Amino acid sequence: MAELVFFSGTMDCGKSTLALQLDHNHAARGRRGLIFSRDDRAGSDRLSSRLGLEVVAREVRDDTDFWALVTAEPDPVDYLVCDEAQFYSPAQVEQLARLVDETEIDVFAFGITADFRTRLFPGSARLVELADRVEVLQVESLCWCGRRATHNARTVDGRMVVEGDQVVVGDVRAGSGVIGYEVLCRRHHMRRMTTVVARKQAAEDGFPLDLPR
Numbered sequence: 001m002a003e004l005v006f007f008s009g010t011m012d013c014g015k016s017t018l019a020l021q022l023d024h025n026h027a028a029r030g031r032r033g034l035i036f037s038r039d040d041r042a043g044s045d046r047l048s049s050r051l052g053l054e055v056v057a058r059e060v061r062d063d064t065d066f067w068a069l070v071t072a073e074p075d076p077v078d079y080l081v082c083d084e085a086q087f088y089s090p091a092q093v094e095q096l097a098r099l100v101d102e103t104e105i106d107v108f109a110f111g112i113t114a115d116f117r118t119r120l121f122p123g124s125a126r127l128v129e130l131a132d133r134v135e136v137l138q139v140e141s142l143c144w145c146g147r148r149a150t151h152n153a154r155t156v157d158g159r160m161v162v163e164g165d166q167v168v169v170g171d172v173r174a175g176s177g178v179i180g181y182e183v184l185c186r187r188h189h190m191r192r193m194t195t196v197v198a199r200k201q202a203a204e205d206g207f208p209l210d211l212p213r
């Protein structure tokens with residue numbers, strides 16, 4: 001029985017790496033898959049992992065219709081790998097669910113659930129509502145304090161910002177003056193305490209923190 005699975009976690013927890021591994025394992029057994037992504041950091045038509053692997057992917061756009069596109073394929077399709085699925089529209093997620101139910105194609109979707117303000121992305125919300133399974137990634141990314149990171153903070157020069165568009169493509173390692181991201185535990189997300197802020201506060205309190213830069 002085909003499944004719609006949503007593999008979810010914070011930024012930088014290994015979702016794209018798992019997407020590539022999963023594709024590799026299924027393809028190795030002769031299954032035919034199509035790889036999709038949207039606004040990957042490496043650029044258009046790409047699925048990239050921070051471990052260095054990168055493959056060509058079909059870019060999902062506002063007008064992408066998964067149902068029309070996949071059912072028009074000349075050869076049978078066994079599975080879809082869908083990265084950065086938080087950026088898909090709810091209608092596109094519904095097309096993916098229909099493909100699972102009516103054509104027995106497995107859909108493996110990967111994405112973050114919530115934005116920098118802790119609000120669900122519309123595509124992720126629909127995935128949580130429709131998926132057969134939601135799998136939280138086992139590799140935990142960590143807050144600077146050592147707790148499991150559960151939230152994505154948006155930063156400029158290491159300090160949290162709370163205003164801005166929901167979608168701004170970026171990375172957890174960003175240069176100065178550029179929008180970046182840092183994963184934090186809920187406690188430190190609520191307190192807006194990023195690594196930079198924690199280091200500064202600890203120095204002022206006379207207990208310097210030895211945190212990696």
Ligand SMILES: Nc1ncnc2c1ncn2[C@@H]1O[C@H](COP(=O)(O)OP(=O)(O)O)[C@@H](O)[C@H]1O
Nearest residue numbers: 010011012013014015016017018048049050051
């Ligand atoms: N130099 C490295 N050595 C080992 N593992 C690394 C290295 N760089 C990144 N990683 C792993 O890759 C993960 C990020 O993978 P990636 O697939 O790009 O994440 P995501 O798609 O969830 O943002 C990190 O959590 C870490 O486990």
Ligand SMILES: Cc1cn([C@H]2C[C@H](O)[C@@H](COP(=O)(O)O)O2)c(=O)[nH]c1=O
Nearest residue numbers: 011012112115116152166167168169170
């Ligand atoms: C929190 C948050 C993230 N994004 C963007 C930043 C990255 O381009 C992707 C997540 O990619 P990853 O492979 O999971 O690291 O999402 C965003 O646009 N808005 C946000 O609030």
